[in-house]
Amino acid sequence: MTDYIFKPNIPVAKIHNSNELFPIHRVFCVGRNYADHAIEMGHDHREPPFFFMKPAHAINHNKKHPYPGATNNYHFEMELVVAIGSSGKDISVSSALDYVLGYACGIDFTRRDLQQEAKNKGRPWETGKALDHSGPISELVQLPKDFPIKDQIIRLEVNGEEKQSSTVGHMIWSVEEVISHLSSYFELQQGDLIFTGTPAGVGPVIIGDKVFGEVSGVGSIELEIV
Ligand code: MN
Numbered sequence: 410m411t412d413y414i415f416k417p418n419i420p421v422a423k424i425h426n427s428n429e430l431f432p433i434h435r436v437f438c439v440g441r442n443y444a445d446h447a448i449e450m451g452h453d454h455r456e457p458p459f460f461f462m463k464p465a466h467a468i469n470h471n472k473k474h475p476y477p478g479a480t481n482n483y484h485f486e487m488e489l490v491v492a493i494g495s496s497g498k499d500i501s502v503s504s505a506l507d508y509v510l511g512y513a514c515g516i517d518f519t520r521r522d523l524q525q526e527a528k529n530k531g532r533p534w535e536t537g538k539a540l541d542h543s544g545p546i547s548e549l550v551q552l553p554k555d556f557p558i559k560d561q562i563i564r565l566e567v568n569g570e571e572k573q574s575s576t577v578g579h580m581i582w583s584v585e586e587v588i589s590h591l592s593s594y595f596e597l598q599q600g601d602l603i604f605t606g607t608p609a610g611v612g613p614v615i616i617g618d619k620v621f622g623e624v625s626g627v628g629s630i631e632l633e634i635v
Contacts, residue, residue, distance in 0.1 A: 418466075419432050420465040420466045422468060422492065423470055423548040423549065425628070431549055433602060434600030435462065435598070435601045436463040436603075437591055438460065438461050438462065438604040439582065439603070439604065439605050439606040440460070440461055440606065441456070442580050442581050442582055443575060443581065443606055444581060446606070448609070457581070458582050458606060463517075463543060463544050463604075464539055465602075467539065467542060467544040468545075468546055468602065469542055470548070472633065473635045474632045474634050475542055475634075476616050476635065477520065477542070479520065480520035480522055481522055482521040482613055483519070483521070483614055483615075484518070484519045484611050484612060484613055485518060485573075485611060485614055485620060485622075486518070486607035486611050487514070487564065487565035488514065488516065488606060489514060489558070489577055489604075490515040491584055491588070491602070492511045492512065492549050492602055493510060493597050493599060493600070493603070494510025495508050495599060496508075497596070498595070498597065499593055500588055500589050500597065502585045505588035506585060508597060509554075509584070509588070510551065511549040511552065512558065512624070512627045513548065513550065513602075513627065514627050514629065515630065516545050516565070516632075517543070517604050518543040518544070519537055520537045521613070522537075523536045524538060525537075544604070546602075547628030548628060550628055552626070552627075558584055559578035559580075560577070561576065561624050561625045563576065563624045564623060566620070566621050566622070567614060567618050568619055572610045573608050573609065573611065582606075588603070614634045619632075619634075
């Protein structure tokens with residue numbers, strides 16, 4: 410008989426109004442999926458979006474968010490998060506929503522200084538993007554397939570002051586297109602999460618800041634930087 414050498418630690422997301430948990434497999438993120446954010450970061454908004462990843466263990470539901478080491482410029486990025494409920498590859502845009510189990514909202518926290526240094530040197534982004542705790546999310550909600558996700562407001566405030574405000578419809582790649590593109594590179598699996606990109610207005614937080622973000626019709630997230 411064989412056994413694990415230590416107990417597996419499976420990262421999970423909560424599901425709204427359910428005792429069941431969503432075991433997280435992988436976390437994909439879309440870069441520059443809102444034209445106004447691409448422009449604020451100094452990029453050409455006609456360039457197509459792209460993908461990067463966070464580790465599954467970066468996802469959490471914590472109300473206290475630890476300010477990380479190794480940065481002097483730690484940024485919020487409010488995002489719609491899509492949870493994949495069935496596996497598939499080379500998924501068509503027209504069938505993409507069949508693979509969605511639910512939605513959440515989340516913040517793609519970023520060490521912007523390390524990300525910028527990596528960009529400048531042509532190095533990978535992990536120290537800027539894949540850090541511990543860097544993906545707080547709301548509970549997953551299961552919505553009908555015809556729910557008008559593109560009409561939802563995505564916004565974030567710090568200490569009561571609005572920093573980001575847009576609608577999901579401003580995404581360059583829609584939810585369906587994100588799933589279709591991503592599935593041409595990876596066979597999507599149950600348990601995958603996709604952070605779909607952030608609108609303009611990203612900026613730094615410091616210890617003591619209170620952050621509130623929401624995607625209307627989906628959920629909200631509230632945390633304190635500690
Ligand atoms: Mn992001």
